[in-house]
Amino acid sequence: MLSVAAVLSAMFVVGTASAAFPKITYMRPLGVVRGEESTITLHGSSLGDATQVLTDLPGLEILEVTPVDEKSVTVKLKADEKLAPGLYPIRLVTKSGITDLRLLGVGAMPIVNEVEPNNSFEEPQTIEMDRTIEGNVDREDVDCFKVHLEAGQKLTVEIEGIRLVQELRNRNIFDPAIAILNSDRFEVAVSDDSPLLQQDSLCSFTPEEAGEYTIVVRESSFLGASNVCGYRLHVGSYPRPVTVIPSGGVNGEVLQAKLIDVDGTVTDSSVQLPSEPVAQWPVTHQDDRGISPSPNWIRVSDAPIVTEVEPNEGQSQASPGQFPALLCGVIEEGDGYDWYSFECKKGDRVRVQLHARKTLRSPLDGVIHVFGPDGKTLKGSDDIGPNPDGLVDFDAAADGMHFVRVYDHLRRGSPNHNYVIELSRREPSLELTLKELRRDEAMVVPVPVGGHGAMVLTARRNQFNDQFDAFVEGLPEGVTAQTFPMPAGRVEIPIVLHATKEAKLGGAFFEVGAAGKIGDREIQGEFNQHHKVVLGQNRREMFGYETEKAALAVCEAMPFSVEVVQPKTPILRRGSKDLVVRIKRDEGFDGTVSFRTLYNPPGIGVNNSKRIDKGKDQVVIPITANGSAAIGTWPMILQVSYGTSRGTATMSTSPIMLDVEEPVFDFAFPKAAAEQGAETILAVGMTKRRDIEGDIEVRLVGIPNGVSCEEPQKKVELGSEAVQFELKVAADAKPGTHKTMVVQTMITRDGETMIQTDGTGEIRIDKPLPVKKDPPADKKAEAKPKPKPAAKPLSRLEQLRQQKESK
Numbered sequence: 095m096l097s098v099a100a101v102l103s104a105m106f107v108v109g110t111a112s113a114a115f116p117k118i119t120y121m122r123p124l125g126v127v128r129g130e131e132s133t134i135t136l137h138g139s140s141l142g143d144a145t146q147v148l149t150d151l152p153g154l155e156i157l158e159v160t161p162v163d164e165k166s167v168t169v170k171l172k173a174d175e176k177l178a179p180g181l182y183p184i185r186l187v188t189k190s191g192i193t194d195l196r197l198l199g200v201g202a203m204p205i206v207n208e209v210e211p212n213n214s215f216e217e218p219q220t221i222e223m224d225r226t227i228e229g230n231v232d233r234e235d236v237d238c239f240k241v242h243l244e245a246g247q248k249l250t251v252e253i254e255g256i257r258l259v260q261e262l263r264n265r266n267i268f269d270p271a272i273a274i275l276n277s278d279r280f281e282v283a284v285s286d287d288s289p290l291l292q293q294d295s296l297c298s299f300t301p302e303e304a305g306e307y308t309i310v311v312r313e314s315s316f317l318g319a320s321n322v323c324g325y326r327l328h329v330g331s332y333p334r335p336v337t338v339i340p341s342g343g344v345n346g347e348v349l350q351a352k353l354i355d356v357d358g359t360v361t362d363s364s365v366q367l368p369s370e371p372v373a374q375w376p377v378t379h380q381d382d383r384g385i386s387p388s389p390n391w392i393r394v395s396d397a398p399i400v401t402e403v404e405p406n407e408g409q410s411q412a413s414p415g416q417f418p419a420l421l422c423g424v425i426e427e428g429d430g431y432d433w434y435s436f437e438c439k440k441g442d443r444v445r446v447q448l449h450a451r452k453t454l455r456s457p458l459d460g461v462i463h464v465f466g467p468d469g470k471t472l473k474g475s476d477d478i479g480p481n482p483d484g485l486v487d488f489d490a491a492a493d494g495m496h497f498v499r500v501y502d503h504l505r506r507g508s509p510n511h512n513y514v515i516e517l518s519r520r521e522p523s524l525e526l527t528l529k530e531l532r533r534d535e536a537m538v539v540p541v542p543v544g545g546h547g548a549m550v551l552t553a554r555r556n557q558f559n560d561q562f563d564a565f566v567e568g569l570p571e572g573v574t575a576q577t578f579p580m581p582a583g584r585v586e587i588p589i590v591l592h593a594t595k596e597a598k599l600g601g602a603f604f605e606v607g608a609a610g611k612i613g614d615r616e617i618q619g620e621f622n623q624h625h626k627v628v629l630g631q632n633r634r635e636m637f638g639y640e641t642e643k644a645a646l647a648v649c650e651a652m653p654f655s656v657e658v659v660q661p662k663t664p665i666l667r668r669g670s671k672d673l674v675v676r677i678k679r680d681e682g683f684d685g686t687v688s689f690r691t692l693y694n695p696p697g698i699g700v701n702n703s704k705r706i707d708k709g710k711d712q713v714v715i716p717i718t719a720n721g722s723a724a725i726g727t728w729p730m731i732l733q734v735s736y737g738t739s740r741g742t743a744t745m746s747t748s749p750i751m752l753d754v755e756e757p758v759f760d761f762a763f764p765k766a767a768a769e770q771g772a773e774t775i776l777a778v779g780m781t782k783r784r785d786i787e788g789d790i791e792v793r794l795v796g797i798p799n800g801v802s803c804e805e806p807q808k809k810v811e812l813g814s815e816a817v818q819f820e821l822k823v824a825a826d827a828k829p830g831t832h833k834t835m836v837v838q839t840m841i842t843r844d845g846e847t848m849i850q851t852d853g854t855g856e857i858r859i860d861k862p863l864p865v866k867k868d869p870p871a872d873k874k875a876e877a878k879p880k881p882k883p884a885a886k887p888l889s890r891l892e893q894l895r896q897q898k899e900s901k
Contacts, residue, residue: 114743115191115540116140120322123207123228124258125199129175131157134198136167136186137321140740146187148601150195150641153177154184164740173200178378179387181257185645187601190740191540192647195625195639199254199326201226202385212238215279218308223249224330224384229311231268231318231325237311241329243301249274250298250334250356251283251309252387254326256637257294261322262534262629267636268323271314274299277306286314289457289510290336290390293636298334298356332384333361338377340401340422341454342393342514343367349392353379354509371395374453393449393514395420406433409469409497417444421515425458425500425507432500436517438490443520446486446498448475450513453483458511459503462486467494476503480635487520522558522612524619526551528644529586531692531733534633536625539646540745541573544595545655547646548692548731548746551606552586558617559583562610569604572597573648576749578729580608588693588731590749593648603643649745653683656734656747662844664753665698665719669850673715675732675747677706684708685737689715692731695752697723723754758786758812759839763855769862771825776855777818778837785812788843792817794855796834800827801857807840823859831858 118138126132136144142164147156154177158170167186179202183195208229212219218238221227229237243249255270272295274283285297301307311327335353343349349365365377376389398416402423406413412433415421421434438444450458462484463474475484490496498515528537529550541547551564561582566575572594580587589606608619623644628637659674677687690702699718706713715732729749735742762779776794793807802822810817817837836853888896 114140114738114741116144116186116188116193118186118193118196118260120324121196121198122321122324123205124254124324125201125205125226125228125326126171126173127205127226128173128177128179128200128202131170131172133168133170135162136169136196137165138193139165140190141165141167141186141188142740143189144186145189146600147171148185148187148192148603148645150183150185150603150643153200154182154198159186178376178389179385180376180378180389181254183639183641185538185601187647189599189650190738190743191649192538192601192645194260194536194538195641196260197257197627197639199226199258201326201328201387203328203330203332203387208237214238215275215308215310221329223247224332226387227327227329229325229327230321231270231311231313231323232320233318234316235312235318239309239311239327239329241307241309242305243307244304245302246300248298248300248331248357249307250296250328250330250332251285252291252296252328252334253294253311254328254388255294255323256292256628258324258326259322260627262626264630264633266317266319266322267628267630268318268325269293269314269636270295270325271312272297272327273310275308275310276301279308282307288336289451290455291388292455296334296336296356300357328387330384332386333379333381334386335361335377335379335390337456337510337512338365338390338392338454339424339512340399340514341449341456341512342395342399342420342422342516344399345369345371345394345396351377353390358509365392367394391454393420393453393516395516397516397518400434402432402434407431409433409465409499412497415517417442418516418518421498421517423500423513423515424509425460425502425511425513426509428502428505428507430501430507434498434515435495436498437494438496440490440493442490444488444490444496445516445518445520446488447516447518448483448485448500448513449516451482454512454514456510456512457506457508458513459506460484460500460513461503462515463499464488465497465499467492467496469497472496520557522615522617523556524558524562524608524610524617525554525556526564526606526608526619526621527623528552528606534626534629536623537644539591539644540649540743541591541593541597541646542649542745543593543597543599543651545652546590546592546746546748548588548590548733548749549644550586550588550693551580551608553580553584553608553619555585558610558612560610560612562608562617562619564589564606564608564619566591567605567607568602568643569646570597570600570602570648573602573646581724581726584696584724586693588729588749590729590731590746591646592748595651597648599648599650601645601647603645606644649743652734652736652743652745653680653685654678654687654736656687658730658732658747658750660750661752661846663846663848664755665717665723666755666848666850667697667719667723667725667757668721668852669757669848670716670718671849673717673750674712675704675706675715676712679711688735689713689732690735692733692746693729695724695728695730695754698728698730698752698754719754725754725756728752728754756784757839757850757852758783758790758841759850759852761837761852763835763853765856765858766821767858767860768821768823769860770823770827770829771862773820773822774857775818775820776835776857777816778855779816780810780814782812786841788841788848791840791842793838793840794819794835795838796836796853796855797821798827798832798834798857798859800824800859801832821857827859829859829861831856
């Protein structure tokens with residue numbers, strides 16, 4: 095007999111059944127040194143069949159992947175000796191799927207591990223300069239590190255904390271705070287957040303006298319957790335620019351820039367820019383003191399650069415610009431304004447985009463306004479949704495000089511309040527990404543050997559609403575893609591991947607694109623996938639990452655084959671249909687297989703609760719089409735879920751093509767009425783909307799209780815103008831108005847039945863009127879005796895007299 099504890103344990107396991115796809119919870123160490131071979135351990139779940147690590151960016155060589163158990167994998171790798179320090183995404187591939195990306199730190203300084211106890215100012219861990227410290231902050235933990243500085247020796251401390259966490263449930267978020275203390279325990283530098291590193295910290299200090307200094311690391315709210323709140327602390331005299339001026343450049347050129355360090359020093363630098371425009375280009379600086387542990391960011395465009403010319407505080411002093419261009423400047427004074435002029439022609443479609451906090455990691459909270467040739471304000475902008483930088487679109491109403499003004503919303507300024515204002519023509523464009531199928535997790539595609547995997551491509555259209563064709567490139571050998579046109583006005587379409595039985599297990603990146611036309615002009619879609627790395631309260635994003643390619647994993651074959659039977663007939667608007675799904679089980683597999691739709695054609699509803707139970711091999715899935723379902727031929731794909739030794743695996747079916755057509759008839763329902771125990775005829779008017787082949791019957795359903803119809807289903811012709819149903823109302827039928835009757839048109843063709851449902855019919859059931867009776871005959875009124883007059887009351891004297899006589 096099972097104990098209570100055993101029963102509860104079994105209930106818990108069933109209630110928390112895990113998915114088979116692999117997941118990384120944390121890794122140790124959090125980073126590596128470039129030019130060296132290193133071994134890292136990935137910890138998580140469903141990792142026992144790991145085979146490969148994918149790297150989104152070049153520079154990391156994966157040497158060996160060794161599963162330890164279901165919860166850990168060791169990875170031996172080497173970072174190129176010339177690889178720029180920073181964070182590099184990696185993804186673990188297993189035989190059952192692929193993880194979302196995790197960020198691995200790459201640095202140039204030797205790594206030192208934190209050694210406990212180091213929780214107090216009196217007992218710090220002594221370290222050397224120019225080191226990267228790897229540690230972890232537990233709840234209410236404070237880590238202290240002591241360094242020796244010579245007079246005039248710069249100390250810069252930068253931490254990677256929140257950027258190394260992956261947390262989507264607002265738990266165990268490491269928001270670091272750092273401080274530098276002198277020997278008297280006074281803070282000489284402190285940092286919680288920083289514009290460049292966002293919620294990670296950066297501070298610097300140069301002493302006038304030699305001495306011992308203590309670096310303190312903690313979670314800003316004194317939270318923390320074992321293993322998952324790790325950090326990399328870069329301690330040294332390395333250069334640490336926080337601003338690049340100008341903050342934009344022309345692709346293919348060498349940008350002559352000034353780098354402003356965290357301590358305020360300015361260095362001249364020549365920066366080679368990429369051959370193509372890049373929205374956010376990393377700039378890393380190196381000198382004889384070392385190399386910055388993470389990059390700065392600039393905008394690279396094919397438009398010319400215009401740098402501000404002081405003074406440009408007012409419209410009359412506006413720095414001359416041009417259109418298109420990148421306008422680069424700095425708000426140095428808190429109450430300052432920067433003005434630029436640029437000439438437009440009437441009809442020019444202009445976009446004015448500010449780049450500061452998001453792109454450049456500038457402290458500027460910028461506000462922009464655009465003015466017309468008459469000096470009047472056209473538009474202004476502060477934030478645009480989650481983007482903290484403003485954007486203005488306008489159509490030039492007249493030829494002439496236009497103006498743009500920028501200032502800081504908080505009325506602050508400094509040499510680091512840099513910005514770029516991008517003036518560009520508004521052109522039709524198409525932005526592509528993949529829809530999340532698991533909430534807040536970027537889509538990665540598992541494709542079983544001999545089977546299918548699928549994804550949903552979503553599009554954001556800008557001045558472009560025509561149909562376009564999606565395409566996929568760079569797939570591994572043995573994997574093919576089936577794409578579908580995205581009709582005009584639609585924003586989603588599926589893409590199905592198929593792996594042959596000969597395809598090799600493993601992961602790969604692939605490119606997703608699209609091509610369309612406006613007249614003779616070609617429009618190319620640009621793909622970008624956003625990865626939510628850390629979400630805080632109310633799912634507010636605290637840190638994210640962008641990639642330009644999608645990822646797939648060729649997985650082990652499913653233990654069955656699956657077929658969605660292709661319908662031979664369409665589904666009608668206002669109609670319904672049954673999909674038949676069959677599986678052929680491999681020997682030894684007798685588990686449950688569940689289905690839900692990956693992609694519904696617009697206006698199509700699907701019963702997603704259907705499954706094939708143990709011992710069965712077929713299920714019927716009802717689908718419906720509303721009255722506005724999109725007409726046309728649409729792909730339809732189901733997700734297939736089944737149990738494995740590692741949890742629930744989810745793959746896809748091959749697509750079927752579902753035709754959606756207009757209804758065949760319109761119906762007009764009269765208001766019927768009958769008394770209890772009576773009969774009536776419901777004559778429903780019919781109007782043909784279009785021709786169709788097949789045998790047609792009309793069925794009355796939803797007949798109220800107490801009402802019967804001997805022939806509720808009748809054959810009709812396309813030209814029929816009405817169909818009549820004889821209704822009998824029982825004597826005990828509930829009186830009142832009943833609005834439950836509908837008619838179903840059933841059109842049979844090729845062994846299938848198309849159903850169109852229309853309503854609502856109404857019948858009023860009345861109680862019979864009571865039987866009318868004749869009034870009774872009048873009777874002669876009998877004479878009533880007159881009442882005797884009441885005796886006259888006797889006076890007191892009379893009463894005494896009568897009493898005397900009676901004696």
